[in-house]
Amino acid sequence: METTHDFAFDAGRLCLDFANTLGDRPALQPHEEALRSYTDLVAWSEAAGLIAGDEAAEYTRVAAGHPADADAAFAHAIALREAIYRLFSAVAADAAPPADDLATVNTAIAEAMARARLVPVEGHFHWAWERDPSVLGSLLRPVLWSVAELLTAGELHRVHECAGSDCGWLFLDMSKNGSRRWCSMETCGNRAKARRHRERQHAVIS
Numbered sequence: 001m002e003t004t005h006d007f008a009f010d011a012g013r014l015c016l017d018f019a020n021t022l023g024d025r026p027a028l029q030p031h032e033e034a035l036r037s038y039t040d041l042v043a044w045s046e047a048a049g050l051i052a053g054d055e056a057a058e059y060t061r062v063a064a065g066h067p068a069d070a071d072a073a074f075a076h077a078i079a080l081r082e083a084i085y086r087l088f089s090a091v092a093a094d095a096a097p098p099a100d101d102l103a104t105v106n107t108a109i110a111e112a113m114a115r116a117r118l119v120p121v122e123g124h125f126h127w128a129w130e131r132d133p134s135v136l137g138s139l140l141r142p143v144l145w146s147v148a149e150l151l152t153a154g155e156l157h158r159v160h161e162c163a164g165s166d167c168g169w170l171f172l173d174m175s176k177n178g179s180r181r182w183c184s185m186e187t188c189g190n191r192a193k194a195r196r197h198r199e200r201q202h203a204v205i206s
């Protein structure tokens with residue numbers, strides 16, 4: 001499927017990449033929204049490697065034939081994304097998880113796990129999910145598994161929210177000393193550096 005989207009996949013975990021499809025969260029308006037329709041969600045899933053091109057085309061075709069279902073699946077996906085964001089944002093802040101959001105995510109995980117199956121891969125077993133374009137919400141099953149894995153894998157202390165003002169992206173800090181502060185050095189890291197530089201210049205002049 002042709003896509004003009006420029007999605008980012010550098011958060012370290014799929015569920016955090018999904019939360020990061022909305023940027024500039026702390027800003028009043030406008031936020032940087034990468035997902036504006038069900039078609040965008042299909043494009044994101046394909047870019048994330050969750051579905052192949054022909055499967056993406058099939059999801060898109062079904063969505064086009066059932067626009068009300070596609071709208072409902074999209075609205076649910078966004079509600080889920082926001083719940084996932086608030087959950088991990090609370091984790092990053094060492095705060096208690098919002099009960100409503102945990103309930104929303106738990107319900108969705110239970111639905112996804114009902115479709116999970118074990119598949120042998122080179123001497124190991126992997127979780128896999130039925131890809132079922134007739135169920136438009138099935139796209140998010142691997143994302144939900146990623147949430148469950150991250151919440152239970154003992155890496156929660158590595159989950160951080162970018163220190164950039166008006167950013168709000170989440171990431172997994174894999175640095176040895178746990179010192180990563182920015183979603184990316186190229187964007188927020190450099191902006192902060194430039195600001196400190198300006199402030200220093202200003203301090204010298206005044």
Ligand SMILES: [Zn+2]
Nearest residue numbers: 162167183188
């Ligand atoms: Zn950032």
